[in-house]
Amino acid sequence: MTAVSLPDLCDAFGDAVTVLEPMFSDFGGVEFFGGEVVTIKCFEDNSLVAEQVALPGKGRVLVVDGGGSMRCALLGDNLAAKAADNGWAGILVYGCVRDVEILADISVGVQALAAHPRRSVKKGIGELDVPVTFAGVTIRPGDHLYADSNGVICSPQALALES
Numbered sequence: 001m002t003a004v005s006l007p008d009l010c011d012a013f014g015d016a017v018t019v020l021e022p023m024f025s026d027f028g029g030v031e032f033f034g035g036e037v038v039t040i041k042c043f044e045d046n047s048l049v050a051e052q053v054a055l056p057g058k059g060r061v062l063v064v065d066g067g068g069s070m071r072c073a074l075l076g077d078n079l080a081a082k083a084a085d086n087g088w089a090g091i092l093v094y095g096c097v098r099d100v101e102i103l104a105d106i107s108v109g110v111q112a113l114a115a116h117p118r119r120s121v122k123k124g125i126g127e128l129d130v131p132v133t134f135a136g137v138t139i140r141p142g143d144h145l146y147a148d149s150n151g152v153i154c155s156p157q158a159l160a161l162e163s
Contacts (some may be wrong), residue, residue, distance in 0.1 A: 033090030033109025034146035042126030057088030068093025073098035
């Protein structure tokens with residue numbers, strides 16, 4: 001992806017983008033990321049996250065609605081490395097991540113609410129490819145999400161700036 005910033009995209013596309021409430025922090029080794037969305041809705045169980053990052057990412061963004069839980073992490077270094085190896089552009093977690101000192105060196109974008117040292121349970125509970133709502137926005141499978149240190153935006157279609 002070319003060097004673009006969210007302010008550039010917001011200026012160019014105006015009301016065609018929706019801006020998520022500013023609550024996410026950068027944790028991954030890639031600051032700007034964007035792509036088509038795959039959604040997961042889960043609560044304190046990262047089983048579906050592990051399944052998805054093991055599949056070819058094809059430059060997509062995994063959006064994980066963890067219900068905003070601050071009691072465990074839904075992503076750590078092993079799953080982030082698997083996502084990077086499999087071609088995921090980034091992961092947005094409405095919840096926590098862990099192994100943050102290692103995440104910073106992995107070539108995948110990661111944004112989340114906070115860090116937490118405890119891992120999640122693995123009971124296979126969650127939903128894949130369903131609309132998720134958090135940070136004042138509903139994100140649907142197939143939407144396009146973009147994130148950098150300025151925030152996170154979402155659009156029903158891909159955004160590109162003309163050269």
